[in-house]
Amino acid sequence: MSNSLFTPDMGRRSVLKAGLFAGLGLAAAPSLAACTGASAGGGSAAGAVKWAGWDGPPSSERFVQLSQNLTTKLGAQVTYQQVVGDYLAKLLSQLSAGAAPDAFYVGDIYMAKLIETKQxxxxxxxxxSGNAAVKLDDFHKGLYQWCRPADGGPGLxxxxxxxxxxxxxxNKDLLAAAGxxxxxxxxxxxxxxxxxALTDMLDKIxxxxxxxxxxxxxxxxxxxxxxxxxxxxxxESGKAVFDDDAKSQEALAWLFEQLRSGNIAYTGALPQGQSGDTLFYAxxxxxxxxxxxxxxxxxxxKFxxxxxxxxSLSGKDIMPVPVNTAALSVNVNSKNQAKALEFLGNFVNAEGQKFRxxxxxNAVPSIKGLDEIVTEDNLPAHGKLFNDIAAKGYAVPQAIASNPKVLTELPKMVDQMFKAGNETPKSFSGKLVKLINGAS
Structure with missing residues (x-):
């Protein structure tokens, strides 16, 4: 069963969503904030929990099953609301009307705004509390920092x-053919x-x-x-520093060298209709x-x-790399916060993730100790490494997730510079760090 939150083109869709949120989120913030009072009365009736996500079949079928299981376990009617179409726009509309579900998925590009507007x-x-169905220590530390306030304030x-x-x-067959x-x-x-070792391999390919x-x-x-x-x-303060970091500059120099040689191709310059995943599949x-x-x-x-x-530089270490993730949050205006919190705990704990x-x-657990999920059927052969990589990885940085301008402008600037091909590591990183850090 395919039950991930993600698709291979999530990066492209995130840019589009960021543009939407830059308009909707900022413009809607006052009306969203106006709904934060206790009288707003979002969510479902007392004694019931309604939650929303953006997955479609067959994931929605698994979500319905889990909701039925948790109805029995929690002693409250749990109902899954699948949001079809533009999830973000519909969620914002529901929040503005005080009619949002008790719990709902939140993507990395709009968590900061929903925290800021106290939703x-x-x-x-x-x-x-000691009664939670899950503990924060159960999760890989790098995967939930983006769920904290962008200003460094308290709360999760x-x-x-x-x-x-x-x-x-x-592709093992193509590697063998390349010697x-x-x-x-x-x-x-x-x-x-x-x-x-990677450079030598790319030269041969x-x-x-x-x-x-x-x-x-x-x-x-x-x-x-x-x-x-x-x-x-x-x-540590969240300020981008890769323009002055020696190892980052060396890595960018290698990346630019491989782009110039043709060992690496930029996907934004591929012919229309081609993408990284389709080329790999083909x-x-x-x-x-x-x-x-x-x-x-x-x-x-077939290959x-x-x-x-x-x-890695050592050749043996798993180093931190990006990890795509999304979160489940509870509506501050839920009529049944206690049951909504119980639902959340049981949705994201080991039992909930194993069921889902x-x-x-096609996703990886965000908590420790579920190796059996990524080793199912021994596909791929070294699937256990997914958990090890997730444990070392990092989700979207706050400096990017919390700033709609950075979300929309960063990929545009990178696209222009990759296509032009005339930047140095220093000039490339300098322009991007200036954008990320908000320098005028």
């Missing part, structure tokens, strides 16, 4: 439902999965006429190349960086495949 319930008292306003860490997928005798995961297991590696323009697509090679992208791209989200499609392919972590993600799913 979400602080989960901290529930998690600290959502918990990650599951996740999709970016990994290095590869690559040690594939990426074999390199990793031998402690030799380094930048040089280029000689065959196939595409070696592709990179996109969203933050999710290229931040990982800095962090996997030891770069510091943000300091056997025209030898490697592809994506999450477990593509597994249902990869299973249908051998597997996955590995990104390479097992049976051929």
């Amino acid at each position: 979400l319930l602080d989960l901290t008292p529930y998690l600290d 306003f959502g918990l990650p439902t599951d996740c999709n860490p970016i990994v290095f997928w590869f 690559v005798t040690t594939d990426p995961v074999a390199h990793f297991e031998a402690g030799t999965w380094t930048q040089d 280029r000689a065959t006429g196939k595409k070696g590696l592709l990179v996109g323009g969203g933050w999710f697509d290229w931040f990982g190349w800095m962090s996997t090679f030891g770069g510091t992208i943000f300091d 056997g025209q791209a030898t490697t592809y960086t994506s999450g477990r989200v593509i597994l249902p499609n990869v299973k249908k392919l 051998g495949y597997d996955m590995a972590p990104f390479p 993600l097992s049976g051929g799913g």
